[in-house]
């Protein structure tokens with residue numbers, strides 16, 4: 001940062017919101033792992049005011065109720081990972097383990113990942129999968145919004161001036177099986193990865209709920225409830241023809257209407273393959289998956 005740049009250090013959420021209100025153009029600084037590289041490479045201007053979340057302890061809290069897990073936006077990935085199963089869903093644990101190195105995970109916050117709004121982030125797809133809710137606060141109001149509405153189709157985040165992401169709420173679900181996979185399609189860039197996650201709830205081999213989310217196939221993670229609903233009430237194992245038909249259907253849903261948004265063929269192919277592996281694993285493991 002330059003000598004003229006002012007760093008503000010609120011001690012609690014109230015002070016943070018007062019400062020965000022007073023300096024609407026100030027940049028929030030959580031772990032800085034995304035912010036600093038952008039500033040040093042010239043992608044972002046040096047802000048005149050930066051608000052550091054370092055001392056806002058309330059934003060580090062992780063708690064649970066019967067229905068959901070609640071994570072403060074400043075909680076770092078290692079802290080979330082250390083809580084482990086069953087509180088942290090399997091897919092999220094795997095996604096964290098495959099994100100950066102332990103030292104980067106020690107400073108990268110979950111709120112920073114969400115507010116970076118990168119559709120290829122390996123953490124965002126699991127958050128989409130579980131219908132995560134975000135608490136957005138300003139001095140004058142507070143709102144909860146689904147993560148699916150937070151990042152626009154074009155990849156920009158829906159945070160207004162003076163607003164801060166304060167908490168992340170992940171509803172618990174009773175899943176019989178979850179799966180997460182990630183591949184880097186450009187080994188030179190950590191931003192270019194494809195992630196896949198899925199979870200399934202069964203009763204006597206009948207699908208009661210099935211969800212898929214993909215990161216890296218468009219500007220924001222991809223999830224389509226219309227496609228997921230096609231599976232409800234179906235019995236596993238799937239026959240090969242049935243599986244092929246479902247994969248073709250997914251190909252249709254994965255193709256965005258806007259030609260410019262069309263994902264690179266490789267990513268789509270990879271996403272379809274991961275989906276196929278998931279079903280094959282379910283078919284193979286049918287006797288071991290409870291439900």
Ligand SMILES: Cc1cc2nc3c(=O)[nH]c(=O)nc-3n(C[C@H](O)[C@H](O)[C@H](O)COP(=O)(O)OP(=O)(O)OC[C@H]3O[C@@H](n4cnc5c(N)ncnc54)[C@H](O)[C@@H]3O)c2cc1C
Pocket residue numbers: 027028029030031032033034035036073074098099100101104107108109110111112113115116120121122123124159163164165166190
């Ligand atoms: C070496 C390396 C490897 C990486 N590998 C991966 C990977 O494999 N997968 C992956 O998904 N990511 C990866 N990342 C990205 C990393 O996860 C993000 O840089 C990081 O999570 C951002 O968190 P942060 O706390 O450092 O955010 P910051 O850099 O502090 O902030 C990021 C943005 O969010 C805003 N912001 C932060 N918190 C809030 C808040 N509470 N309210 C409002 N705005 C806020 C900031 O103003 C800024 O615009 C990697 C990063 C590095 C450096």
